[in-house]
Amino acid sequence: MVFGQVVIGPPGSGKTTYCNGMSQFLSLIGRLCADEGREGWESEERKVAVVNLDPANDVLPYECAINIENLIKLSDVMSEHSLGPNGGLVYCLDYLEKNIDWLEEKLEPLIEDHYLLFDFPGQVELFFLHSNTRNIINKLIKKLNLRLTAVHLIDAHLCCDPGKYVSALLLSLSTMLHMELPHINVLSKIDLIENYGNLAFNLNFYTDVEDLSYLQRHLDQDPRSAKYRKLTKELCDVIDDFGLVNFTTLDIQDKESVGNLVKLIDKSNGYIFSSIDSSVCCLALAQRAASCGSRRRREGTEGEENHARLLCSPAMASSRAFALLLPLLLLASAASCAHSEAEAVLTLDAGNFTEVVGAHDFIVVEFYAPWCGHCNQLAPEYEEAAAALRSHDPPIVLAKVDASADRNRDLAGKHDVQGYPTIRILRGRGASSHDYAGPRDAAGIVAYLKRQAGPASVEIATSPPVGVFPELSGGEFESFMAVAEKMRGDYDFRHTTDAGVLPRGDRTARGPLVRLFKPFDELFVDSQEFDRDALEKFIEASGFPTVVTFDTGPANQKYLLKYFDNAGTKAMLFLSFSDDRAEAFRTQFHEAAKQYSANNISFLIGDVTASQGALQYFGLKESDVPLIFILASKSKYIKPTVEPDQVLPYLKEYTDGTLAPHVKSEPIPEVNDQPVKTVVADNLREVVFNSGKNVLLEFYAPWCGHCHKLAPILEEVAVSLKDDEDVVIAKMDGTANDVPSDFAVEGYPSMYFYSSGGNLLPYDGRTAEEIIDFITKNKGSRPGEATTTESVKDELGSWELQVRRCSAADSLRT
Incomplete structure (x- = not known):
């Protein structure tokens, strides 16, 4: 089974930027995939392939695995057939549909180990009028066994105009019904929405698409939409x-x-x-994939407003849109009726949910949507399971709620329904709610729910237990059962009164005790502490390996998550597991873990093949393997090409505090005579903190579009202030140099100002005038310079600003 996304949306909604950022994010966090030939889930590092199917997209910021330009070029089509851009795009997609074998052949080598992102053109009629895009996707799904979700991007600024917002809703609805895929509508560029003024309502109104009648008063204030008031109202009613x-x-x-x-x-x-x-770890990797931070200038989106007005125009409003929606409405209604014919599954809604759930100690509820393809696939399996479980003693009840219905939205929100289908297990008459994490076929559902419906821990006769008790009662047993109930999702609990049923018949064990059996380190560990918090901590700590293994085995995934979630120091050894010295490395590293884990250090050994994402994120080179990497709260240490007998001495040096931290740095530039000075990690303190000057420092990334836009502005600022020897404008590549902990860089570009007086200030201005004004007001005095009164300083600052801007403009022109 191959997974992926179909990225669609009108021009300027950010599809290409999305594909770029999303591909980096997914590449770095890794993916898991389902193997239908085996039971469960197979873990492996997943590569991401971006497929560009937009012939008009000739500037790609991402690495393109497949490009439609290799099949057909838009410029050639327009020239040969005398077509405009829109007609040319339709022709190109028609041509791709007729030559779908070309795309299938290109995808074949990727589907074994790639997650797919399809970047489609922004011409909206391709998604709700023409059938070629839908046909292309359906053919790929059928031929290559793909599971795809449509991610439909809408520029968030459309919410600021009621007419444009209604148009965006109509486009989203039409696209959802036409594409017939699992579908997520996304308000993109949400960080820029405040640039367009205040919203008429809070943001939840626009994301939840609440009662659109409230928009009518605001629509009437716009002469364009007021003229078609009745038509607009009818369209809003259709959407509602x-x-x-x-x-x-x-x-x-x-x-x-x-x-x-x-x-x-x-x-x-x-x-x-x-x-x-x-x-x-995954969030940190995601941060690297996030393109450019949260304080950004708006990207150029020429043509977006015209596009939005077109959607609001009377030509669109009317017959064409409604004619499209009406037959699909009937289709959706038919599907809904068919879904309701099931007998074994109870149908719940906001009116009867509390009453029905309150009558059951254990009940399973599916939150679904009638239009959801995966819900429709699950329906017969869920129904079959419900019929089988009615005969269970006691009966296990399966129910369903149409979470897309208006009356059930609050109910879905209460149970944190974020996608379809979502299945919840409700216990104690609704007192607790847990995710269903079992199979999706009827037999698997039945087996999983039979286990879940029983007690959290059961008395056994032959299988390895955890709890050993003289009798199945008393305070220790009750504490054990309470902890078992709380942690049953992560551990299989068992209990017994006969120690003879322990592995190898260990009759010497005397209860009450908890014995935790382990597939690593020592075979088991015992505890006789029955305070609930202490017992939970014992299971968590003892159930964690002394050294976590980073490989492709699914059994290690939960340990990796806990490892990187730990806030302490991390010692990592990366090597090739096929190395002849691998066993010697393991022995030495385990010994180091035994000796130094008490120093709040956790240990991980990683296979270089499985750990590519981690190596890339931490800036480690595969050519330096085998290497030790120690990550502390404010520093890091690297020992490249290490030998087995060097492992213990290196860890001892770290714990003794004699190791020098590793700092990643580009070479210090030999020539640094540009207006904006280049700073690297090795000379940052000299240039910024020890120079005695006022320094504005930008942290940037070479791939950051916002950084590229800021570059000429900083150039203008530097030229404007070139005569002030006490001011330095500088930049540092945050991806090629370690950023000191003095700076909280969470995205690019990030700017800081360090005054000659020793004040370090974050700054987010984006115009030359703003930046110069900020520097003028915050810079420190020159040595021996008398302090000027605030009014005089303001006057001089204003005059200097104008003079320097004029000088900068002249310099740039020449």
Whole structure:
């Protein structure tokens, strides 16, 4: 099974930027994939392939695995057939559909180990009028067994204009119904929305698509939409009647925002590994993939407003849109009716949910949407499982809720439904709610729920237990059962009164005790502490390897997440597991873990093949393997091409405090005579902190589009202030140099100002005038210079600003 995204949206919505940022994010966090030939999930490092199917996109910021330009060029089509850009794009997609074998052949080598991102053109009629795009996707799904989610981007600034917002809703609804894929609507560039003024309502109104009648008063204030008031009202009613459209928000430069969207996409297409936010490592990798930070200038989006007005125009409003929606409305209604015919699965809604759940100690509820393809695939399996579980003693009840219906939205929100289908296990008459994490076929559902419906720990006769008790009662047993209930999702708990059923018949064990059996380190470890918090900590600590292994084995995934979530110092050894010295390295590293883990150091050994994402993120070179990498809170240490007998001495040097931290730095430039000075890690303190000057320092990334836009502005500032010897404008590549902990750089570009008086200030201005004004007001005095009164300083600053800007303009012209 191969997973991926179909990235669509109108021109200027940010599709190409999205594909670039998302591909970096997914590449660095790694993916998991399903292997239908085996039971469960197979773990492996997943590469990401971006497929450009937009013939008009001739400037690609991402590495393109497949490019439609190798099949057909838009410029050639326009020239040979006398077509404009729109007609040319339709022709190109028609041509691709007729030559779909070309694309299938290109995709064949990628589907074994790649996650796919399809970057489509922005011409909207391709997604709700013409059938070629849908046909292309459906053919690929059928031929290559793909599971794809449509990610439909809409520029968030359309929310600031009620007419444009209604147009965006209509476009989203039409596209959802036409494409017939799991679908997520995204308000992109949400970090820029405040640049367009205040919203008429809070943001939730626009993301949840609440009662559109509230927009009418604001629509009437616009002469364009007021003229077609009745038509606009009818369109709003159509959107409300469907009740399908809502939005999630996205700042492609913010790691948490991208991570939340990935979880929604993973849920929508069945890609279950969506807990990326539980790993500090994964979030850190996501931060690197996030393009450019949260304080940004708006990207140029010429043509967006014209496009939005076109959607609002009377020609679109009317017959064409409604004629498209009406037959699909009937189709959706038919699907909904068919879905409701099931008998074994209870149908719940906001009216009866509390009553029904309150009558059951254990009940399973599926939150679905009638238009969701994966929900429709699950429906017969879920129904079959429900029928089988009715005969269980006691019966296990399966129910469903149409979470897309207006009346059930609050109910879905209460149960944190972020994608379809979402299945919740409710216990204690609704007192607790847990994710269903079992199989999706009928037999698997039945087996999983039978285990979940029973007690958290069961008495056994032959299988290895955890708890050994003289009798199955008393305070120790109750504490054990309480902890078992809390941790049952992560551990299989068992208990017994007969120590003879322990492996090898260990009758010497005397209860009450908890014995934790381990597939690593020592075979088991015992505890007789039954305070609930202490018992939970014992299981967590003892159930964690002394040395975590970073490889492709699925059994290690949960340990990796916990390892990188730990805030302490991390010691990592990366090597090739096929190295003849691998066993010697393991022996030495395990010994180091035994000796130094008490120093709040956790240990990891990683195979270089499986650890490519980690090596890339931490800036480590594969040519330096085998290497030791120690990551502390404010420093890091690297020992390249290490030998087995050097492992213990190196760790001892670290714990003794005699190791010098490693600082990644570009070479100090021999010539540095440009207006904007180049700073590297090795000379940052000399240039910034020890120069006695006022320094404005920009941290940038070479791939950052916002950094490219800021570059000429900083150049203008530097030229303007060239006669002030006490001011330095500088820049540092944050991807090629370690950024000192003095600077909280969370995205690019980030700017800091260090005054000659010793004040370090973050700054986010984006115009030359703003930056010069900020420097003038915050710079320190020259040595021996008398302090000027504030009014005189302001006057002089204003005069200097004008003179320097004129001088800069003249210099740049020459």
